[in-house]
Amino acid sequence: MPNATLRSELSEFFMETQRAHHRAYFDVDGFDLEWPIWYADYMQARLNGLIHTICTRSELVYLLVMVEKERLGQPPDTPWADYYADFFVERYGPMRGHMPAEPASPSEENSQP
DSSP: OOHHHHHHHHHHHHHHHHHHHHHHTGGGTTOOTTHHHHHHHHHHHHHHHHHTSOOOHHHHHHHHHHHHHHHTTSOTTSOHHHHHHHHHHHHHSTTTTOOOOOOOOHHHHHOOO
């Protein structure tokens, strides 16, 4: 799937997630200070399928907080869902299907070549 297609699918998925979140928090007009946790729960399985990697729920919460902090520094007319999609395509588009290497164990880090 080309990055433009992935970007479009991600952007729509973020908008779908926003609508679902707003329905879940209808009584408070969508207000939820812990929204990244809700989004991560809602999105995890499908997002992992779209970006062909495995993000834990805690990693996804971290990424959602990070992208939102970055987005707040952008011009106010930047569509948030497109910005989020670009963020994920930038990080996972070229790596599709490739898991990052497992971190070295402490004993491997301290060994001499």
